[in-house]
Amino acid sequence: MPGEVYRAFVGADKPRPVVVISKPQFNRGHYCLAIPFTTARLSERRVRPNCVYFRKGSFGLSKACVAQAEAMTLLRRADLVHPVSRLGKLSRARMADLVSAVGYVIGADCNLITTPGPESDLG
Numbered sequence: 001m002p003g004e005v006y007r008a009f010v011g012a013d014k015p016r017p018v019v020v021i022s023k024p025q026f027n028r029g030h031y032c033l034a035i036p037f038t039t040a041r042l043s044e045r046r047v048r049p050n051c052v053y054f055r056k057g058s059f060g061l062s063k064a065c066v067a068q069a070e071a072m073t074l075l076r077r078a079d080l081v082h083p084v085s086r087l088g089k090l091s092r093a094r095m096a097d098l099v100s101a102v103g104y105v106i107g108a109d110c111n112l113i114t115t116p117g118p119e120s121d122l123g
Helices: 090-104
Strands: 004-008 016-020 031-038 053-054 065-068 073-076
Touching: 004 031, 053 090
Parallel strands: none
Antiparallel strands: 004 016, 016 031, 031 065, 031 073, 053 065
16 A cells, blocks of 8 residues: 555665555555665755655654655565565655655656545545
8 A cells, every 4th residue: 555664675685664655556466666765864865855754763664764756666575574564654744745755756746646535534
């Protein structure tokens, strides 16, 4: 589900947190679209428009970090840390921040669009 945070192997020997950003209907196979988190150069990256800063402890994250929109990747489900366990789920507001960062990276004015449904918080 979009906004869910997991640990995965993303181009590194040790796992790190990622947030799923693709819609549920695109996550049914062996892949999903995800954005990795990093703690590297945190003070510099936390103010960049292509990154979204998260405090330690928020949404299951063990350290202060940023989600790097420019590092968006096609993630294989096999690369999730097993047993697969969700660390947390971003709030609608934080997901909107992430969508804006993706928009900045691709040069588009992006806004979070949701459709009412059983998990909608549009109420």
